[in-house]
Amino acid sequence: MAVDREQVLKEAAALLTRRATTSMDEIARAAGISRATLHRHFAGRDALIKALEEQGIAQFAQAVDRARLAEGDAVGALRRLIGETEPHAAMLAFLSTENQLFEGGEINAGWLELDARISALFRRGHEEGDFRIDLSPAWLTEALYGLIGAGAWAVHEGRVARNDLNHSIAELLLGGIRRSMEK
Amino acid sequence: MAVDREQVLKEAAALLTRRATTSMDEIARAAGISRATLHRHFAGRDALIKALEEQGIAQFAQAVDRARLAEGDAVGALRRLIGETEPHAAMLAFLSTENQLFEGGEINAGWLELDARISALFRRGHEEGDFRIDLSPAWLTEALYGLIGAGAWAVHEGRVARNDLNHSIAELLLGGIRRSMEK
DNA sequence: AGATTGTGAGACATCGACGTCTCATTCGGG
DNA sequence: CCCGAATGAGACGTCGATGTCTCACAATCT
Structure with a gap:
C-alpha cells in the first residue's frame, strides 16, 4: 500500500530523461499509482522535478x-x-x-x-x-x-x-x- | 522587412535544443518577430520543427x-x-x-x-x-x-x-x- | 467489528499555449 | 508620392495538462 517514493522518483527520472514533456498522468501510470496519489506525494510537477x-x-x-x-x-x-x-x-x-x-x-x-x-x-x-x-x-x-x-x-x-x-x-x-x- | 527565415530557424534551434517545450511566443521574440509573423512563415509548431x-x-x-x-x-x-x-x-x-x-x-x-x-x-x-x-x-x-x-x-x-x-x-x-x- | 488511513477513479475549474483572425501601421517598390 | 505587401499588436476560441476536490473502496490497526 505504502507508495515507494524512491521507486516513483526512479520511474520519473527514466521517463523525464527521455522526454521532458512527459505528463504527470504518464509518470503516475508508469509508477503504478494513480495521478491523485502522485499529487499526494509531490505537491505538483515542479515539486517532483525539484525532488528529482x-x-x-x-x-x-x-x-x-x-x-x-x-x-x-x-x-x-x-x-x-x-x-x-x-x-x-x-x-x-x-x-x-x-x-x-x-x-x-x-x-x-x-x-x-x-x-x-x-x-x-x-x-x-x-x-x-x-x-x-x-x-x-x-x-x-x-x-x-x-x-x-x-x-x-x-x-x-x-x-x-x-x-x-x-x-x-x-x-x-x-x-x-x-x-x-x-x- | 522581409523576415530572415534562416535566422528564425537558427534561433529556434538554439532554444529548442535546450528546452523542447519552448513556446512559439518565446521563439518569435528571440527571433525578433511577432508570434503572428512566425505563424505566417510556419503553419504551426510541427511545420516549424519539420522545417528545422x-x-x-x-x-x-x-x-x-x-x-x-x-x-x-x-x-x-x-x-x-x-x-x-x-x-x-x-x-x-x-x-x-x-x-x-x-x-x-x-x-x-x-x-x-x-x-x-x-x-x-x-x-x-x-x-x-x-x-x-x-x-x-x-x-x-x-x-x-x-x-x-x-x-x-x-x-x-x-x-x-x-x-x-x-x-x-x-x-x-x-x-x-x-x-x-x-x- | 469498528476506526483509521491510504488509494483509485473521476469530476471540476483553471491555466497556458496554440492556431486563427482582424486591424492599424510601416516598409519598399513603382 | 502612393499603393500594396508585410508586420505588430492583440483578441478570440480551443485544447491538453494541471491541481484540487469528493466519494467509494481496500488495507491495516485496535
Missing part, C-alpha cells in the same frame, strides 16, 4: 566527493571524477540540460557549487601546468558535461559498451584523438 | 561537402569539418538531440547518411594511423556532436567567445587537454 534535481545533485555531489579533486595531480583527479561520475551519467545529462533552462528561476545552489568545484579542478590543472591554457575552465566544464551526456546516450543506444565508457571519455578528454600521443 | 530538420540537414550536408572529408589526411579533414560545421552548431545540436527523442518513426535518411560520412572519416583516421584505435568511430561521432552541442550552448550563454569556438572544439578533440601535447 535534489536527488540527482546529491548523488553527483557524493561522486565528486569520492573523486577527491584536490588530491594528487589534476590529471589523476579528472580521471577519478570521470570514473565516479560515469554511473550517474544519465542523471547528470538530465541535470545539465534541465538546469540550463533556468530563465528566471533560481539555479540550484548545490549545482552551482558542483559547477564551481569542477571548474576549480580545471583551473588547478592550468596553474600546475598539466592542462593547456588555451582551453578555458568554463569550456572544459561544459565539454565534460557534453561528453558525459553523449556517452550516456551512446551507451543507451548500444553504440558504446558500458565498460568502455569510462575509458572513452577520459582518454578523449585528456589525450585527444591523435594516435601519436602516448598514454 | 530539413534545413538543418541540408546545411549540415553542405558543410560536410565543403569540408572535403576524403582529401588530405584525416586530421586536416576533421579540422575542416569542424570549421565548416561551427556556424551551424546550434542547428546541429538540435538535430542530434532531436534524433534521440523520437522513437518508432523513421529517422531522416539524410541524417543517417551524414552520420555514416562522419563515421567514415574517423574510420579513415584509424586505418591511416592518424587516430588512436581505442576510440571507436561511433563514439567519436557521438563525441563530436556532444562537443559541438556543448560549444553552441556555451557560446549562447556567453561562457565561450564565438571566435574561440572553432579552436576550442578542434583542439580538445584532436589534442586533448594535456599541455605536454605539442601542436
Whole structure:
C-alpha cells in the first residue's frame, strides 16, 4: 500500500530523461499509482522535478566527493571524477540540460557549487601546468558535461559498451584523438 | 522587412535544443518577430520543427561537402569539418538531440547518411594511423556532436567567445587537454 | 467489528499555449 | 508620392495538462 517514493522518483527520472514533456498522468501510470496519489506525494510537477534535481545533485555531489579533486595531480583527479561520475551519467545529462533552462528561476545552489568545484579542478590543472591554457575552465566544464551526456546516450543506444565508457571519455578528454600521443 | 527565415530557424534551434517545450511566443521574440509573423512563415509548431530538420540537414550536408572529408589526411579533414560545421552548431545540436527523442518513426535518411560520412572519416583516421584505435568511430561521432552541442550552448550563454569556438572544439578533440601535447 | 488511513477513479475549474483572425501601421517598390 | 505587401499588436476560441476536490473502496490497526 505504502507508495515507494524512491521507486516513483526512479520511474520519473527514466521517463523525464527521455522526454521532458512527459505528463504527470504518464509518470503516475508508469509508477503504478494513480495521478491523485502522485499529487499526494509531490505537491505538483515542479515539486517532483525539484525532488528529482535534489536527488540527482546529491548523488553527483557524493561522486565528486569520492573523486577527491584536490588530491594528487589534476590529471589523476579528472580521471577519478570521470570514473565516479560515469554511473550517474544519465542523471547528470538530465541535470545539465534541465538546469540550463533556468530563465528566471533560481539555479540550484548545490549545482552551482558542483559547477564551481569542477571548474576549480580545471583551473588547478592550468596553474600546475598539466592542462593547456588555451582551453578555458568554463569550456572544459561544459565539454565534460557534453561528453558525459553523449556517452550516456551512446551507451543507451548500444553504440558504446558500458565498460568502455569510462575509458572513452577520459582518454578523449585528456589525450585527444591523435594516435601519436602516448598514454 | 522581409523576415530572415534562416535566422528564425537558427534561433529556434538554439532554444529548442535546450528546452523542447519552448513556446512559439518565446521563439518569435528571440527571433525578433511577432508570434503572428512566425505563424505566417510556419503553419504551426510541427511545420516549424519539420522545417528545422530539413534545413538543418541540408546545411549540415553542405558543410560536410565543403569540408572535403576524403582529401588530405584525416586530421586536416576533421579540422575542416569542424570549421565548416561551427556556424551551424546550434542547428546541429538540435538535430542530434532531436534524433534521440523520437522513437518508432523513421529517422531522416539524410541524417543517417551524414552520420555514416562522419563515421567514415574517423574510420579513415584509424586505418591511416592518424587516430588512436581505442576510440571507436561511433563514439567519436557521438563525441563530436556532444562537443559541438556543448560549444553552441556555451557560446549562447556567453561562457565561450564565438571566435574561440572553432579552436576550442578542434583542439580538445584532436589534442586533448594535456599541455605536454605539442601542436 | 469498528476506526483509521491510504488509494483509485473521476469530476471540476483553471491555466497556458496554440492556431486563427482582424486591424492599424510601416516598409519598399513603382 | 502612393499603393500594396508585410508586420505588430492583440483578441478570440480551443485544447491538453494541471491541481484540487469528493466519494467509494481496500488495507491495516485496535
